[in-house]
Amino acid sequence: MSQPPPAARALLARLRGLVEAEQRDTLAALDWIENRPAETAGDEAATIAALRAENAALRAKLSGLYQHAEYETWFEQAFGIKFPTPNTWPFTTFQQGTPWCDKVVYGMQDGEFLYAQHLIAELDAQGVAGDIVEFGTYGGTWMEVLAQAVEKGGGGRTLWGFDSFEGLPEPDAAKDGNIWHKGQYAATLEEVSTRLRATERPFLKLVKGWFCDTLPVEPAAAVEKIAYARIDGDLYSSCVDCLAYLTDRLVDGAILVFDDWQFTINHGETLAFREWAAANPQFRFEFLGMNMWAHLYLRVHRRP
Numbered sequence: 339m340s341q342p343p344p345a346a347r348a349l350l351a352r353l354r355g356l357v358e359a360e361q362r363d364t365l366a367a368l369d370w371i372e373n374r375p376a377e378t379a380g381d382e383a384a385t386i387a388a389l390r391a392e393n394a395a396l397r398a399k400l401s402g403l404y405q406h407a408e409y410e411t412w413f414e415q416a417f418g419i420k421f422p423t424p425n426t427w428p429f430t431t432f433q434q435g436t437p438w439c440d441k442v443v444y445g446m447q448d449g450e451f452l453y454a455q456h457l458i459a460e461l462d463a464q465g466v467a468g469d470i471v472e473f474g475t476y477g478g479t480w481m482e483v484l485a486q487a488v489e490k491g492g493g494g495r496t497l498w499g500f501d502s503f504e505g506l507p508e509p510d511a512a513k514d515g516n517i518w519h520k521g522q523y524a525a526t527l528e529e530v531s532t533r534l535r536a537t538e539r540p541f542l543k544l545v546k547g548w549f550c551d552t553l554p555v556e557p558a559a560a561v562e563k564i565a566y567a568r569i570d571g572d573l574y575s576s577c578v579d580c581l582a583y584l585t586d587r588l589v590d591g592a593i594l595v596f597d598d599w600q601f602t603i604n605h606g607e608t609l610a611f612r613e614w615a616a617a618n619p620q621f622r623f624e625f626l627g628m629n630m631w632a633h634l635y636l637r638v639h640r641r642p
């Protein structure tokens with residue numbers, strides 16, 4: 339499971355700095371005009387009066403736009419950090435790696451697990467047929483969550499987990515950035531099978547190999563319908579392979595989840611999705627939500 343991309347956080351912080359600098363400069367200019375000596379006369383006095391009126395309106399507009407400025411200045415002075423950012427929802431200020439931070443983060447993760455299971459229960463209730471698939475299982479954390487959902491629904495769906503069980507392939511720096519490296523997230527098929535009690539769960543199938551090799555052939559090729567797909571292969575090329583496989587299999591009403599949504603149209607899963615969606619106008623996508631780990635949830639509709 340990936341954390342929000344550090345590059346996105348750094349970019350947002352930079353943008354915020356630029357906006358603040360712009361606002362500081364604008365307010366300083368307004369101050370300068372307003373504090374001009376009043377001993378001018380005639381036309382100049384009239385011009386200055388008009389400018390002052392304009393300034394007052396502009397200042398009111400600015401403070402309406404940036405209503406947190408006073409609070410944030412105070413917060414920064416009091417605690418020595420710029421936080422929270424307006425219009426965002428920070429989940430914790432507890433330092434990463436501390437038990438308190440873990441409690442908050444894992445509490446939110448539990449919430450997402452329940453959400454995913456709720457979506458599958460909804461598919462069951464609506465009679466949406468199809469298998470469940472995760473591309474990129476690593477140690478099996480999400481596979482366990484999905485397996486429990488299948489069991490709660492009576493075990494009628496097959497749950498597929500595809501992975502190299504050797505970790506990530508070589509990332510492409512131009513399309514993936516420098517977040518990942520080859521071999522990252524390696525877990526063996528044996529350890530994941532044991533952890534997931536695969537031999538006791540006949541509905542659960544783990545398939546070892548690179549997506550480009552395993553998805554076009556049996557047993558994957560024999561799957562006809564998919565009702566829930568979770569793409570967690572991190573990389574652009576991995577996501578391209580998964581989406582190509584899903585094109586003819588995603589049923590109307592299916593859930594499509596991206597675990598590593600990027601906040602740029604030119605990278606990773608976002609780029610792969612953008613290209614795939616453009617090439618497949620038969621789909622309409624309903625945005626269900628996104629969480630702090632950039633896990634994006636969509637409902638897929640097939641146009642009639």
Ligand SMILES: C[S@@+](CC[C@H](N)C(=O)[O-])C[C@H]1O[C@@H](n2cnc3c(N)ncnc32)[C@H](O)[C@@H]1O
Nearest residue numbers: 474475476479480501502505523548549571576
């Ligand atoms: C971030 S991990 C998945 C985490 C997992 N979903 C969980 O619940 O913890 C990414 C996984 O994708 C797999 N992967 C990425 N690209 C792949 C590809 N092209 N073929 C096969 N496996 C791939 C890696 O081996 C790795 O286990």
